[in-house]
Structures are given as structure tokens and as C-alpha cells.
Amino acid sequence: MQSVIQKRMVSAGTAMASMRACRVLLCAGVLGLLAAFPASGQQVEVEEFTLDNGMQFLLVPRSDQPNVVSAGWVARVGSVNERPGITGISHFFEHMMFKGTDTIGTRNPERDAAYRAEQKRLRDAINELVWTEQYERFRRGEINDPWDPANDTADLRRLRTQLADLIRAQQGRSAAEAIADVQRKLAALEEGSAEAKPLMEQLESLQKQQAEAATIVKDEFDQVYTKAGGSGMNAFTSYDLTCYFITVPSNKLELWAWMESDRLDDSVFREFYSERDVVHEERRLRTESTPTGRFQEQFDSLFWVSSGYSWPVIGWPSDLNSYTFDQALEYWNTYYRPGNLFGVLVGDFDPEEAKPLIERYFSRLDPGTNKPAPVVTLEVEQLAEKRMNATGDVPPSVEIRYHTVPAGHADSYALDMLAEILNGRTGRLYKGLVEGRGIAAGARASSDTRHYAGLFSVSGQARGEADPDALEQAWYEELARLQTEDIPERELEKVKNGVAADSYRSLESNMSLLIQLAFYETLVDWREINETPKKYDTVTAADIRRVANTYFKPTNRSVATYRREQ
Amino acid sequence: MNVRPSAIVLALALTTSAWVASVGFVPELLSSRASAADAVAASLPTRPEQIAFDPLAFDPPAAKDFRHVLPDGTVVYLAESHEFPLIDLSITFKGGSSLDSAEIPGLASMTARMIREGGTKNLSPETFDEQLDFLATQASVSAGGTFSTASMNCLKKTFDESLALFLEMLREPAFDAERLATTKARQIAQLEQRNDDASDILGREWRQLLFGAEHFEGSLPTLASVEAITPERLSAMHKQIFHPGNMIVSVSGDFDSTEMLATLEKAFANWERGEPVADPPVPDHTLTPGVYHVPKDIPQGKVAIGMRSITRDDPDAIALDVLNDILGGGGFTSRIMRSVRSNEGLAYSASSRLSPRVDYPGEFRAGFESKNPTVALATKIILQQIADVRNELVTEEELETAKQSLIETFPRVFESKPQMLSVFVSDEWTNRPEGFWQTYRNRVQAVTAEDVQRVARKHLDPAKMAILVVGNWEEVAKGDLDGRATMADFFGGEVTHLPLRDPLTLEPVE
Structure with missing residues (x-):
């Protein structure tokens, strides 16, 4: 996936500071980059069917890479479906889905459920105290962070200790420190010492006690797949969708159907509370410890006003701490029911064998009764230019963004082609900013069209003594040319050739095709994978000039500049 | 099974009803569906181990x-x-x-x-x-x-x-x-x-x-x-x-x-043919074990722990591979990921990697990133995991999972044509021993828990490792709130503070 994108982008020069390499948390739109087929090119033959419970499947059998199948499924839910208070819950679900069911991940489902119920009681009590007392202390200025355990009251500290003890007991680590202590004493003894025997007995008793308390089988979901030759198991959450995928040997398709239908049927959100620490670390890794992560997050929120795209996929830190088990359950019953899901299989398999298998296993999913609420809030029209001027340990750079259109909109194809005209070693940004004016180390454009709205972004990194403002002005000059002159025929043809060839390249890998189908089906319709190339092929120079004039107006833009802290 | 109704036309005005249109939800059928679903579930295997798989024959292609x-x-x-x-x-x-x-x-x-x-x-x-x-x-x-x-x-x-x-x-x-x-x-x-x-x-x-x-x-x-x-x-x-x-x-x-x-x-005609270049130079540097730190004001410390390791064709290579899979290379099924991330929630990624070189000994490297105060705790846990694989035999279950994973994913080495050819080219350039791939799975299968312990003792030694931390040292050194670990726990509390270096000259900056 990443490599496909990079193949097309690599010649645009140094990757911009704004390009975040996200493996699990996919933040960038991909349609404009991956799409396309030559009008005469071959079609992706998809076999589609829907179970009685509403779950849809897309099957693409192909045999050039023998013995393996890439298999995945998509929940049509992402951060855009959230609201303040539960931002990041879609991504948190992605983590929860690997934590098992009453069958996978536990040796005693009843006692495990009892642990979870008690943990829920404690955490609800913690939340209640933080939201009331700690938030009040925070408002009065007595503490700097209501969630920081260093600021805990005595009540909170007691509850938190109880919760931590329960989590350790459930994991079989209740006596871990006592055991380590005895082991240290044993190790320090001379060989044949008389003290060894009572210590050994104490050790055995501690270990037995600990094992009896444990109900979790850690990461069993992963272990079953690993042993069976599954590889590349992962998932990502985006603004509009959440996708779970793996590559399995062809003879293990039934295992996939078993494992995925089991977790969709019966996930119990085990480790609901301890996993938050992991997500906080993920947030620190992706957002807080990268040169531009936190700036990017704020720029997103400045750009989108009313749209659900205004908060980060990973969520605001206070919301990460806040969401409750009950909220999660409601989310599950609404968005993880079969009518809101679809599966995709690409690789070496026989559809006539796969279909009965899929029907047999996935029919166990209950359709449920909650309908996902439609996303009704539209982005309001932008009235004036917005700017953010940031300084930090960042390369001097600039990003200019415009509101555009959702995926599948008639103008989206011309906007995608416009990005291609700007990108690449012979693209206008390289020629104009890197080579011609000699002010940029790299520059790139992207058209990011999502389910409900879209944006177009141009970014560049300054070089030498050049200031980000110079890059911004240079883009406006290039833009003026696009708005007043038609693209020469040969230049348009060059871009169309490139897009057509890339369409084949992007289909070579099973997983890349799976992920493209996931995006097409969620954002528009999977058939777009065959329609988009024709639509690209009909884009004219006049179309490109028209969209450049329609969308790239000063009042429709937001600008971020980054300068190095001196 | 019914075929899905025709595609939704997507435009802004229609998004509000897109979901309903795409699924054709019929609420009155729900109760009967649920009971049908229960009946289906009853006939399925209750555990994945109960599923029988057809054998999958795979002979690695010959160069x-x-x-x-x-x-x-x-x-x-x-x-x-x-x-x-x-x-x-x-x-x-x-x-x-x-x-x-x-x-x-x-x-x-x-x-x-x-x-x-x-x-x-x-x-x-x-x-x-x-x-x-x-x-x-x-x-x-x-x-x-x-x-x-x-x-x-x-x-x-x-x-x-x-x-x-x-x-x-x-x-x-x-x-x-x-x-x-x-x-x-x-x-x-x-x-x-x-x-x-x-x-x-x-x-x-x-x-x-x-x-x-x-x-x-x-x-x-x-x-x-x-x-x-x-x-x-x-x-x-x-x-x-x-x-x-x-x-x-x-x-x-x-x-x-x-x-x-x-x-x-x-x-290729008339393209002047020169001599092949010489083998790469062998490094004469020796790692000095200890704790190293480079300052950087970020909320999360980045850490590497490791030492020089083996060459690619070392006779211990496969056993060490199995060991690394169990220790930290096998994702969620590995001990480092389980203890640092899954059990303690100290990091998003935590793993170890074995990177042999062809011409001279390569490296073993474990690593993670964690908020500054828990860097010491996560480091301690990883060193304990390394000590454990030296001191005790790995379990049969762990060994079996690691071996099965290497064996079952083996065909992916040759998955695509370009990838297969790149293996052949690399093998020819580096004189990979004849029959390496043909015997690979048997040699993995032959690894025992005793082999794993032997190679752990021979090739992984916490006392010979370096611990490198990039982060805010004041916060890192103090350790966690509960006092479970501080950086003074390693190498007698001695630290080599490396300077941040000028990005253009690489000279130390004050």
C-alpha cells in the first residue's frame, strides 16, 4: 500500500513534513493516488454476494501468486461517525477486536466476565470522580491535568490500585513481584543451602495461586493465526472506515472464516481499560513525538469547522481516557452489525468453495436492531483565508489547503488529474519550485476526497535561505497559470499515460487490491475501480482549468507555515 | 444469498440516507434472523483446532x-x-x-x-x-x-x-x-x-x-x-x-x-566489462557495553538495546532465528511485545530483531518507545526477558508456534516473481550454500528448546549490550511513579551522555 503510493510520489522529491507514514492509522485519502485504469485496460472481475443478514462480500480469485489469499473485512465506520466526548473510539475498537471472545483469549469465560464486570464498576467510579472533582480542581487551577495519576486524590488512588490489581490477577500476574522476590533470594543462596526448601515451597504456592486467578490467555487470537501461517495481520482506522486484514495460506480459508466470524459475533472487549495506555503511547509516538504531529492535528482542526473530519482519528487525549464500556457497547451494536460490514477476498481460491464456507460461518452474525445514525453535519462554507504560523524543530515548509469535493463527485476526477500534473520529476511543482526558482527541496500535491467532503493540498519544503512565504507565493504564480492557460495536450497525455500504467502496477499485489476495494466500496462503490480510469481518460484541459478556478480561491484556503525555532 | 441491489449514487445530498439505501434494512425480520443465526452457530466447530485442513504442498523453486x-x-x-x-x-x-x-x-x-x-x-x-x-x-x-x-x-x-x-x-x-x-x-x-x-x-x-x-x-x-x-x-x-x-x-x-x-x-553489446568489486571491509570497532543517552525534549523516550551478533551463514543462525521469534520478533506472540505492551501498556511497539550480515557479524537489537518516566521499567522488563531465555527453557508451546510460523509462511519468500528473482540474485552474489531453501523447513523443524537456550547463552548477553536512550534524561532517569525501576538499575547507574550533534557538521553542540 505505502509502496504503491510512494512509487508514484517518489519523484516529487523529499517527502514533505506533512506526510505521515501511518501503518495502522491511515490518515490520508488514497483514491486519487491508487486509482485508475486505461480506458481499454482490463477490468477487475469481482464476484459479489450478500448474506441474508446483510453482510456483503467481494471475491476476486486470481492465481499468479499461488497458495495465498489476502482476506479482510471492513466496518463502514471511522472517526467521522464520532462526536466530542468519544473521539478516537473507532480506532480504539480496532485495538479491542484483537482481544478475543468467550472462546478465544480466555481459559474461563465466566470468571473472566466477572473480572470485567468488576473492572467496569471501578473504572466507572474513577471516571465519575475525575469528571467531577478533578475537572473542578482543574478549572480552579489547583492541578494542571485532571487525568494525571500524580494528581490523584486518596479515593482515586485507592480505586486505581484496585483496578490495577484486578487487571494483574486476570492476566496471571497477581504475584509477579512476590515471585521475583523469592527467586532473587533463591538465586543468592549457596548450593545445597537448607533455606532453599521452604523458599521453593513458597514459590510453588505463589505460582499456583497466581495461575488459578488468571483467566486470560494472552494474545491467543494472534497466536492461532501465527501458528497457521497467517502473516501481515493488521488493521487500520481511517476517517470513513475501519479495515481488518491478513494473508493466509490457501488451505486455511476456513480458519479465517472461523476466526473473523467469531470475533464479529462475540468480542467481549477484554482489557478495555489497560489497552488505553497502549493507545496513549501510540498517540505519543505518532503525534506528540514527531516534528510536526501536533501542528498537523491543529491544522486539521483549523481547516475543518463543522465537519466530523475536524478531530484526529486517534482522538483527543481527554476523550481517550473517558469513553465508557456502555458507550463502546452501543457503538458495537450500531456499527459492527453485518448490515454495516463487507468482506473482501483476493488471491488463490475457488469461489465455489469459498462461498458456502463464508455463508456457513458469517451467517451466525445477528443483524441487530440499531441503525447507524446518518452523518448530517455538512462542512460550512469558508468565508476568509485562515493561517497557522508554527515554529519548532521542523524543516521550514508550507502547506496550502482548499476545500473541494467528496469522492465520486463529478469534479473529483479533474482534481485528481490536476494533482498528477503538479507531481513527479516532470511535474509543475518540481519544475517550478525545486528546479526553476530553486527555492524548494521538495514539493507535492494531493487530492484527498473522502466520503463526505474533500480537500486539495499543496505542500513544499524550503531549501537554502528561502522562506516558506516564497514557496507560498511561487505556488500562487503556478496556480495563476493553471487558472488562465490550458494545459498543453502533450502534458495532459503524459499524465494520462502515467495514471494508466500505475493502475496495473497497483493491482499486482493482492493486499493492495484488497485495500483499494475497501476504499472504493466505502467511499463510492467498488465498481468505481473499473469506472475511474474511463473518467480520468475523459478529463480535458478545460476541465482542469475550470476546477482550478472553482476551488482554488483565496477565501477557500488555509495556510500553515513551519519555521525552525532559532 | 441474494445479490446486493444496484449501487448507491453518491452525492452530498444523498449521504444522509446512504446506509439505509445500501443495506435495505427490514426491521420486522430481525427476530427470526436471530434465531436462525443461533441455529447456524450450533453446527460450527467450537474451537479453531477442530477444523481439518487440506495439506498444502509447496516445493521451493530452484534458481x-x-x-x-x-x-x-x-x-x-x-x-x-x-x-x-x-x-x-x-x-x-x-x-x-x-x-x-x-x-x-x-x-x-x-x-x-x-x-x-x-x-x-x-x-x-x-x-x-x-x-x-x-x-x-x-x-x-x-x-x-x-x-x-x-x-x-x-x-x-x-x-x-x-x-x-x-x-x-x-x-x-x-x-x-x-x-x-x-x-x-x-x-x-x-x-x-x-x-x-x-x-x-x-x-x-x-x-x-x-x-x-x-x-x-x-x-x-x-x-x-x-x-x-x-x-x-x-x-x-x-x-x-x-x-x-x-x-x-x-x-x-x-x-x-x-x-x-x-x-x-x-x-548489452560493447559495454565495457570491468572487474567485480572487492568484498566490503570488516568493521574493526568493538562495542563498549553500557547506558548511553542523547538529549531530546520529547514526551516519549526512544530506546535501542543490543549487541553485535552472528554472520548469516553461522551454524546457529536458524536456532537464533527461532529464539528471536519467541523473544521479540514474532509480534504479539513474542515475549517482549506481550510483557511490555500487552501486559503493562508501556509502549505501542516493542520488539527485537536479528540482522546478520554476510561478511561480518551483524546485530541483535531490541527496542521500544515509552513515555519518559517508564523507559527504565520497560528496559528492565526487556533485560529480564533476555535473562529468562538464557536461564530457562522456552515452553514447548512457544517453540511450536515459532517453528510453525516460520514453516507455514515459508512460501511467501517466493510469493511474487520479482521477489523470487531477487532471492536468487542475492543468493548468487553472496554464495548462499547450495540447497539452503530446499532443506530450510526441516532444519527449522529440528530446533529444540535446548538449542534455543544454548544459542541464547552464546549470543545474547545483557552484560555485553548497549542501552541507548534518546529523550528527556531528567524524566527518564527518575523512573516510574510506583518506583519499580530507574536508570540507576543498569550498569551500576553509570551513563555516557552523548552530545546532540550539529546536523551539518556532526560536531557536538552545547
């Missing part, structure tokens, strides 16, 4: 079935694949940064880059790029540590034209002065970012700790070394690496093998 030798002696691997009208051609040359002099680290890399960017004797850089882009042909040239690669991917119908351009570039690069100035300026802009991301700092200091600043694995370009690069120096490096006496070719995609061999023979 000799794809290997050809042109009359001039050039080795060519070919694999046809007719699913897409594309051809992928790759030439691997021996030598890369390993050939850099101490004065100009990065020269081989810049040579590769400028072969691609600097035009040819007959075509200006701009014309060359325009022609290639118009054909929709991708070309790239890069120098790695011990090998350099030139690759081309094009549509079948433009193969002849593309190959002509590609070989003109490889054989007669012009190293255009103006392009060189641009490329140098872009590289300098990149050097300026060296201290922005803590992971970059961690990576470069780690390589120097392990291999030394003099060896090519640890040496780095500076402003002065970039400025010292001239077209003459690029030419000399080009002449040394990029010639038929020093290359192996692989082609996969939509072609006929007989025709391809004839085409290549003609295309």
Missing part, C-alpha cells in the same frame, strides 16, 4: 530453472508472468557505500542518485525525464550498503524504447553540473532535519556505537562531504560499480524468454 548466461558471461534470471502487460527489470551490482572513502561518505549513494537525475551524454536531464515520463516508465538507481540496484518498470509495449533509455542512462550518465547543484542543495536540506525526529538520532548513534564512525555502516555525510562531490568523483565511482563484470540481471513480467535473452544480448 537453476530460471538462470541463463549470455554469451558475454552476464547472468540473467527470467520469470514470465502474463497477468498484466508490465515488465520489471532489475540489475544488481556488487558494492555500495562499502566503497566510500573515509573522506566522502555518501559518494556511492550520490553517484546512484545522479545517474538517474543527471541526464546522459545525448540527452539533457530534462529531456531524459520527459521521455521516460511520457512512456510512463519508472526508473530508479540506488546504492545500499554492499549492493547497488538499478530498476525499471514499464508497459510491455514500450519495453524497447524504455530499455534503450535506461541503458543509456546506466552506461553514459552525464552528471549534469546544474542538476548536481540542485541535488546537493536538496540533500543539504535533508541533512538540516537530522535532529528533528528522535528516531533518526537513535538510528545514527546506534550504528556508530555498533560499527564505529569510520566503518561505512556508521559513517555519515556532512555539509563538507556533500560539497566535495564533483562530477569527476561521481564518474570514477560509476566506472567502478556499474558495468557488466559486476552485475546480475533479473527480468519478470509479460515477455517471451527466448526473445528477452536475444534483446538483452544485443542491448
Whole structure:
């Protein structure tokens, strides 16, 4: 996936500071980059069917890479479906889905459920105290962070200790420190010492006690797949969708159907509370410890006003701490029911064998009764230019963004082609900013069209003594040319050739095709994978000039500049 | 099963009803569905172990079935694949940064880059790029540590034209002065970012700790070394690496093998054949164990823990691979991930990696990133995991999972045609022992828990390791709120504070 994108982008020069390499948390739109087929090119033959419970499947059998199948499924839910208070819950679900069911991940489902119920009681009590007392202390200025355990009251500290003890007991680590202590004493003894025997007995008793308390089988979901030759198991959450995928040997398709239908049927959100620490670390890794992560997050929120795209996929830190088990359950019953899901299989398999298998296993999913609420809030029209001027340990750079259109909109194809005209070693940004004016180390454009709205972004990194403002002005000059002159025929043809060839390249890998189908089906319709190339092929120079004039107006833009802290 | 109704037309005005339209929800059917679903569930296996799988036979492909030798002696691997009208051609040359002099680290890399960017004797850089882009042909040239690669991917119908351009570039690069100035300026802009991301700092200091600043694995370009690069120096490096006496070719995609061999023979004619380059130098640096720290004000410390390890063909390699899988290489099923992330929630990623080298001992490296106060705790846990695999036998279940995973995923080594050919090319260049892949699964199967413990004791020793931390030392050193660990727990509390270095000169900054 990443490599496909990079193949097309690599010649645009140094990757911009704004390009975040996200493996699990996919933040960038991909349609404009991956799409396309030559009008005469071959079609992706998809076999589609829907179970009685509403779950849809897309099957693409192909045999050039023998013995393996890439298999995945998509929940049509992402951060855009959230609201303040539960931002990041879609991504948190992605983590929860690997934590098992009453069958996978536990040796005693009843006692495990009892642990979870008690943990829920404690955490609800913690939340209640933080939201009331700690938030009040925070408002009065007595503490700097209501969630920081260093600021805990005595009540909170007691509850938190109880919760931590329960989590350790459930994991079989209740006596871990006592055991380590005895082991240290044993190790320090001379060989044949008389003290060894009572210590050994104490050790055995501690270990037995600990094992009896444990109900979790850690990461069993992963272990079953690993042993069976599954590889590349992962998932990502985006603004509009959440996708779970793996590559399995062809003879293990039934295992996939078993494992995925089991977790969709019966996930119990085990480790609901301890996993938050992991997500906080993920947030620190992706957002807080990268040169531009936190700036990017704020720029997103400045750009989108009313749209659900205004908060980060990973969520605001206070919301990460806040969401409750009950909220999660409601989310599950609404968005993880079969009518809101679809599966995709690409690789070496026989559809006539796969279909009965899929029907047999996935029919166990209950359709449920909650309908996902439609996303009704539209982005309001932008009235004036917005700017953010940031300084930090960042390369001097600039990003200019415009509101555009959702995926599948008639103008989206011309906007995608416009990005291609700007990108690449012979693209206008390289020629104009890197080579011609000699002010940029790299520059790139992207058209990011999502389910409900879209944006177009141009970014560049300054070089030498050049200031980000110079890059911004240079883009406006290039833009003026696009708005007043038609693209020469040969230049348009060059871009169309490139897009057509890339369409084949992007289909070579099973997983890349799976992920493209996931995006097409969620954002528009999977058939777009065959329609988009024709639509690209009909884009004219006049179309490109028209969209450049329609969308790239000063009042429709937001600008971020980054300068190095001196 | 019913086929899904026709596609939804998506436009802003319709989004509010898109979900209902796409699923055709019929609420009154719900209750009966639920009971039908229960009936289905009752007939399914209750555990995944109850499913019987058909055997999947897989014989690894043999290199000799794809290997050809042109009359001039050039080795060519070919694999046809007719699913897409594309051809992928790759030439691997021996030598890369390993050939850099101490004065100009990065020269081989810049040579590769400028072969691609600097035009040819007959075509200006701009014309060359325009022609290639118009054909929709991708070309790239890069120098790695011990090998350099030139690759081309094009549509079948433009193969002849593309190959002509590609070989003109490889054989007669012009190293255009103006392009060189641009490329140098872009590289300098990149050097300026060296201290922005803590992971970059961690990576470069780690390589120097392990291999030394003099060896090519640890040496780095500076402003002065970039400025010292001239077209003459690029030419000399080009002449040394990029010639038929020093290359192996692989082609996969939509072609006929007989025709391809004839085409290549003609295309390579009169290309001067030099000598293959020498083997890479062996580093003479020895790692000094201990705790190292580089300052960077971020909320999360980045950590590497490890030591020099084995060569690729070491007899312990497979057992050590199995061990590493159990210890930290196997994702969620590995001990480091489980203890640091899953149990304690101290990190998002925590793992270990074994990277042998062909010509000299490589490295073992564990690592994670965690909020500054829990860096010491996570470090302690990892060192404990390493001590455990030395002191106790791994469980049969862990051993079985690791071995099965290596065996079952083995076919993926040869999954795509380009990937399969790259294995063959690499094996030939590095003299991989005959029959390695044919016997691989049996040798994995033969590894015992005792083997794992033996290689752990021999090749992993916490007392011989370095612990490198990039982060806010004041917060890191103090340790966690509960007092479970501090940095004083390691190497008697002794720390070597490495300075942050100027991004352009690499001299220490105050």
C-alpha cells in the first residue's frame, strides 16, 4: 500500500513534513493516488454476494501468486461517525477486536466476565470522580491535568490500585513481584543451602495461586493465526472506515472464516481499560513525538469547522481516557452489525468453495436492531483565508489547503488529474519550485476526497535561505497559470499515460487490491475501480482549468507555515 | 444469498440516507434472523483446532530453472508472468557505500542518485525525464550498503524504447553540473532535519556505537562531504560499480524468454566489462557495553538495546532465528511485545530483531518507545526477558508456534516473481550454500528448546549490550511513579551522555 503510493510520489522529491507514514492509522485519502485504469485496460472481475443478514462480500480469485489469499473485512465506520466526548473510539475498537471472545483469549469465560464486570464498576467510579472533582480542581487551577495519576486524590488512588490489581490477577500476574522476590533470594543462596526448601515451597504456592486467578490467555487470537501461517495481520482506522486484514495460506480459508466470524459475533472487549495506555503511547509516538504531529492535528482542526473530519482519528487525549464500556457497547451494536460490514477476498481460491464456507460461518452474525445514525453535519462554507504560523524543530515548509469535493463527485476526477500534473520529476511543482526558482527541496500535491467532503493540498519544503512565504507565493504564480492557460495536450497525455500504467502496477499485489476495494466500496462503490480510469481518460484541459478556478480561491484556503525555532 | 441491489449514487445530498439505501434494512425480520443465526452457530466447530485442513504442498523453486548466461558471461534470471502487460527489470551490482572513502561518505549513494537525475551524454536531464515520463516508465538507481540496484518498470509495449533509455542512462550518465547543484542543495536540506525526529538520532548513534564512525555502516555525510562531490568523483565511482563484470540481471513480467535473452544480448553489446568489486571491509570497532543517552525534549523516550551478533551463514543462525521469534520478533506472540505492551501498556511497539550480515557479524537489537518516566521499567522488563531465555527453557508451546510460523509462511519468500528473482540474485552474489531453501523447513523443524537456550547463552548477553536512550534524561532517569525501576538499575547507574550533534557538521553542540 505505502509502496504503491510512494512509487508514484517518489519523484516529487523529499517527502514533505506533512506526510505521515501511518501503518495502522491511515490518515490520508488514497483514491486519487491508487486509482485508475486505461480506458481499454482490463477490468477487475469481482464476484459479489450478500448474506441474508446483510453482510456483503467481494471475491476476486486470481492465481499468479499461488497458495495465498489476502482476506479482510471492513466496518463502514471511522472517526467521522464520532462526536466530542468519544473521539478516537473507532480506532480504539480496532485495538479491542484483537482481544478475543468467550472462546478465544480466555481459559474461563465466566470468571473472566466477572473480572470485567468488576473492572467496569471501578473504572466507572474513577471516571465519575475525575469528571467531577478533578475537572473542578482543574478549572480552579489547583492541578494542571485532571487525568494525571500524580494528581490523584486518596479515593482515586485507592480505586486505581484496585483496578490495577484486578487487571494483574486476570492476566496471571497477581504475584509477579512476590515471585521475583523469592527467586532473587533463591538465586543468592549457596548450593545445597537448607533455606532453599521452604523458599521453593513458597514459590510453588505463589505460582499456583497466581495461575488459578488468571483467566486470560494472552494474545491467543494472534497466536492461532501465527501458528497457521497467517502473516501481515493488521488493521487500520481511517476517517470513513475501519479495515481488518491478513494473508493466509490457501488451505486455511476456513480458519479465517472461523476466526473473523467469531470475533464479529462475540468480542467481549477484554482489557478495555489497560489497552488505553497502549493507545496513549501510540498517540505519543505518532503525534506528540514527531516534528510536526501536533501542528498537523491543529491544522486539521483549523481547516475543518463543522465537519466530523475536524478531530484526529486517534482522538483527543481527554476523550481517550473517558469513553465508557456502555458507550463502546452501543457503538458495537450500531456499527459492527453485518448490515454495516463487507468482506473482501483476493488471491488463490475457488469461489465455489469459498462461498458456502463464508455463508456457513458469517451467517451466525445477528443483524441487530440499531441503525447507524446518518452523518448530517455538512462542512460550512469558508468565508476568509485562515493561517497557522508554527515554529519548532521542523524543516521550514508550507502547506496550502482548499476545500473541494467528496469522492465520486463529478469534479473529483479533474482534481485528481490536476494533482498528477503538479507531481513527479516532470511535474509543475518540481519544475517550478525545486528546479526553476530553486527555492524548494521538495514539493507535492494531493487530492484527498473522502466520503463526505474533500480537500486539495499543496505542500513544499524550503531549501537554502528561502522562506516558506516564497514557496507560498511561487505556488500562487503556478496556480495563476493553471487558472488562465490550458494545459498543453502533450502534458495532459503524459499524465494520462502515467495514471494508466500505475493502475496495473497497483493491482499486482493482492493486499493492495484488497485495500483499494475497501476504499472504493466505502467511499463510492467498488465498481468505481473499473469506472475511474474511463473518467480520468475523459478529463480535458478545460476541465482542469475550470476546477482550478472553482476551488482554488483565496477565501477557500488555509495556510500553515513551519519555521525552525532559532 | 441474494445479490446486493444496484449501487448507491453518491452525492452530498444523498449521504444522509446512504446506509439505509445500501443495506435495505427490514426491521420486522430481525427476530427470526436471530434465531436462525443461533441455529447456524450450533453446527460450527467450537474451537479453531477442530477444523481439518487440506495439506498444502509447496516445493521451493530452484534458481537453476530460471538462470541463463549470455554469451558475454552476464547472468540473467527470467520469470514470465502474463497477468498484466508490465515488465520489471532489475540489475544488481556488487558494492555500495562499502566503497566510500573515509573522506566522502555518501559518494556511492550520490553517484546512484545522479545517474538517474543527471541526464546522459545525448540527452539533457530534462529531456531524459520527459521521455521516460511520457512512456510512463519508472526508473530508479540506488546504492545500499554492499549492493547497488538499478530498476525499471514499464508497459510491455514500450519495453524497447524504455530499455534503450535506461541503458543509456546506466552506461553514459552525464552528471549534469546544474542538476548536481540542485541535488546537493536538496540533500543539504535533508541533512538540516537530522535532529528533528528522535528516531533518526537513535538510528545514527546506534550504528556508530555498533560499527564505529569510520566503518561505512556508521559513517555519515556532512555539509563538507556533500560539497566535495564533483562530477569527476561521481564518474570514477560509476566506472567502478556499474558495468557488466559486476552485475546480475533479473527480468519478470509479460515477455517471451527466448526473445528477452536475444534483446538483452544485443542491448548489452560493447559495454565495457570491468572487474567485480572487492568484498566490503570488516568493521574493526568493538562495542563498549553500557547506558548511553542523547538529549531530546520529547514526551516519549526512544530506546535501542543490543549487541553485535552472528554472520548469516553461522551454524546457529536458524536456532537464533527461532529464539528471536519467541523473544521479540514474532509480534504479539513474542515475549517482549506481550510483557511490555500487552501486559503493562508501556509502549505501542516493542520488539527485537536479528540482522546478520554476510561478511561480518551483524546485530541483535531490541527496542521500544515509552513515555519518559517508564523507559527504565520497560528496559528492565526487556533485560529480564533476555535473562529468562538464557536461564530457562522456552515452553514447548512457544517453540511450536515459532517453528510453525516460520514453516507455514515459508512460501511467501517466493510469493511474487520479482521477489523470487531477487532471492536468487542475492543468493548468487553472496554464495548462499547450495540447497539452503530446499532443506530450510526441516532444519527449522529440528530446533529444540535446548538449542534455543544454548544459542541464547552464546549470543545474547545483557552484560555485553548497549542501552541507548534518546529523550528527556531528567524524566527518564527518575523512573516510574510506583518506583519499580530507574536508570540507576543498569550498569551500576553509570551513563555516557552523548552530545546532540550539529546536523551539518556532526560536531557536538552545547
